[in-house]
Amino acid sequence: MQWCRSHFKTHSKCDILLNNMCEAFNKSILDARDKHIITLLERIKYYIMLLMATRRETMEKWAHDVGPRVFATLEKLKK
Known part of the structure; x- marks a missing residue:
């Protein structure tokens, strides 16, 4: 198998x-x-569940449907 640059997207640098x-x-x-x-997979499962729970808690504190940085950018574009 050979890789050819012509088939890769150019926008991702x-x-x-x-x-x-x-x-x-x-x-x-x-x-x-x-x-x-089995222990490895259980620990990975625990890590992923903890990560998802923390991110959910963080997102519940958001005042809008999108993240704060995205919201600030959208507000800046409105003006």
């Missing part, structure tokens, strides 16, 4: 966001990586 997400996830499961597979 950097994978820092994806790379940062992968590194953050790998760091969060670092202590579980040497465990048995």
